[in-house]
Amino acid sequence: MRQFTDRFGITKPPERSGFSAERLGRITEFFDRQTELGVVPGWSALVARNGEPVYAAGGGLRDLELGLPVEPGTLWRLYSMTKPVTSVAVMMLVERGLLGLDDPVGAYLPEFTDMTVYDGGSPGSLRVRPAARPVTVGHLLTHTAGLTLGLAHMDPVDALYRQAGQDVLPLPGTTLERMCADVGGLPLLFEPGTAWNYSLGVDVLGRIIEVCSGETLDRFIEANVLGPLRMTDTTFSLAPERVPDLAEIYSPDPESGRLVVNEELRSTFRRPAEFPSGSGVPGLVSTLADYHRFAAMLVRGGELDGERLLGPRTLAFMTANHLPGGADLNSFARYPDDEHRGCGFGLGFYVVTDPVRAGSFGNKGEFGWSGAANTHFFVDPVDGVTAVFCTQVVTWGRHRPPVRRQLRNLVYQAMTT
Structure with missing residues (x-):
């Protein structure tokens, strides 16, 4: 673990920051055990207070077949952990007066004018x-727009998304402009x-960023988020020389539960981009260090190392519960998810509204999000704590790795002040 502590410049005892070194070690013990059990191939995690790392570690392998270890510079597919980055970019445009939360999407994307709503029937006779x-x-930011995902397989409208090429991965050559043209024509x-x-809402916002800024999504985010935060290893398009640093992507075999390479997803980022610059699909790749900097900016109220991305009032607004009437996410969600009980939803993040119901040792107001490969991060503005966790296992249901709630409570149990 020395390479991780050296990489993040952790030199003082965590006790000075209100953590027990012995108890922080339980994070390592827990995730090493998950690696030994074959639940995750490898992992890395970082805990910080007020932006200063107090714990960093990793274990297991980034590639099981080649026997390559997880290292501080390992690259991870973020998938939906890209959405908070895009949401911050959207709110930067709101702060500049170029975009409004109550603005109709049709004002920027004409295909979203005069929308229809599903009223029954099958995909063939909707x-x-x-x-x-x-x-x-605002509907797009809060996932209350009525959009969906082709990979959901829960409603007839989901099937229409798949027919339009919006499945687990879109068709090669898909751009955000093309995606919006397809989705805007669906009910x-x-x-x-x-x-x-949960939906393609933030992907649609990516296209609105392009329309408002006159730049492709990747260039806007590079210039306005990644560049100012010095997230130099975070990108939509991986350079060929960095491919060896990319962790392999796995899923459990449906019958045995043993981890096997997810062949559908493994090629992304491993060969010349299938998706044009600015598509925003399948999201960003990043390192533990880079995403820590994003989390550190959030816990510091929108600023890091003299670079302010958002005003503190803007960030406080984003991390309030925006569901109507302060609704609980599970009661308002079309398909409840036990991982988010006791939570509401803000502008790009879950927000803990009831720590007891959430099963959390932490505070009301904690916020964060996860990615499809079971990456996860959270920010606690009350205690100034952030945590980032990375692995590469795409799975659902009973094979889902015990990450989100366990990580949260492993971090909080280590706090002494």
């Missing part, structure tokens, strides 16, 4: 009705603002 209200930028799953459903 019934629709006119939407009673327009989809807004909404429900009336905007009446339910929560």
